[in-house]
Amino acid sequence: MRDFSYVRADTLDAARQASALPGAMLLAGGTTLVDLAKCGVAEPDSLVDITHLKGLDAIKVDGNGAMIGALAKMSHVADHADIKSRFPAVSEALWQAASAQLRNMATIGGNLMQRTRCPYFRDPANFPACNKRSPGSGCSAIGGVTRGHAVLGTSDACIATYPGDLATALVAFDAVVHLGERQIAVDDFFLMPGATPDREHAIEPGEMITAISIPASASARRSTYLKIRDRQSYEFAAASAAVGIDFEDDGRTIRDLRVALGGVATKPWRAHAVEAALKGKVLDEDSVRAASLLAVEGAVDHGANHYKIELAPRVVARAILKTGAMA
């Protein structure tokens, strides 16, 4: 790991100013950044430690929704009683991610900034070509071992999967990223790779995530996060789905439906087509399975990841049926 200078910020403004300098990066839980520095992927000149800032770790939940401070730890949000009762998919996405130790370190703001697990991205010594790491250098994954790579939102420049769970739940429930005064929808915060996969987030130098808000909704209250993976715990998703349902008063007709996919796309992936196909319909297994196929409209595989195109609709269908059967 290349050495860097260390700056401990004691005010938000100081953190923003220090992080705007060339070569500077914000350091929160460090679970991504320190790891990537060891891999030789991140090469900061200076780290601006924001973990000693006060007042940015509050979790507030009321009738309007949740406001989660950027420095709240994943574990604390996952275990928060009001998050569990009003946003169960958010709590489930969090406790099914990483490990207990990592969740005690990783912050909510940092979670949104986590990088892909693409093994080519993470190994610059053996795979110099990576458009995400070195713009214009090419993509080592295309034509390589692609079992974990994305099938949705890919480009000729990059097929790296967005690895996170939390943001998948957040995008389903129209959460908002707060960058101080500026607010941006989570869906817009994450960028498609296109020709510039090195640019992953709509955040500018000197900006810092200060909070995430999630509007209250009936569909968020009745929600699930279903994560399918190679081992039962401590693993990234092969495919996952965040689902929320609100029924009409008859208890069977779908008034509102939210569906988002994880583990299969280059960014947290809202499945609007599935939602539109089922809204206003009575929930039954056949229509759910048919509509869930729309989740992978436009999917493109690169060989070994073809299974994701079959797996994702099944995960979506199971998550919708499970959520529909919730008390």
Place this chain on the structure above:
Amino acid sequence: MTDQTKSTTIPIHLTINGHNHELEVEPRVTLLDALRDRLDLTGTKKGCDQGQCGACTVHVDGQRVLSCLTLAAQVEGREITTIEGLAGEDGTLNAVQAAFLEQDAFQCGYCTPGQIMSAVACIREGHAGSDDEIREYMAGNLCRCGAYPHIVAAVRQAALEVAS
């Protein structure tokens, strides 16, 4: 802004197992390397050094974390507890340490300090209520010998003892 430095080392003050330590470290030095290489607290193990195995688990302000992904400079002012700080002053073992011995919850022993630090926190968090919950919340500690059934038994036994 405090502690800005352009020099290659910075002075830090760490509180580990109730003792104060002053040391000069490069900013890139992890808590794990500071413990093992600078303070001779080698009970905390270096396994993967990439946040994947849990062998380096310690407590910071009572919360279990991975010392391999924690910069030493970051935890200045925090209370750090390592495996060396778990037993009583008179050598009385922590309930989890005793349970690991009774249940034979290890073979080679390399992952054991991390397992025990993780288990102490797991019980304190209230995440040791069933075998399934123990497996889920201990998933961040890998055991290449495969002693998992005995580890679950030890955590279960210690959780019952702590509760009683």
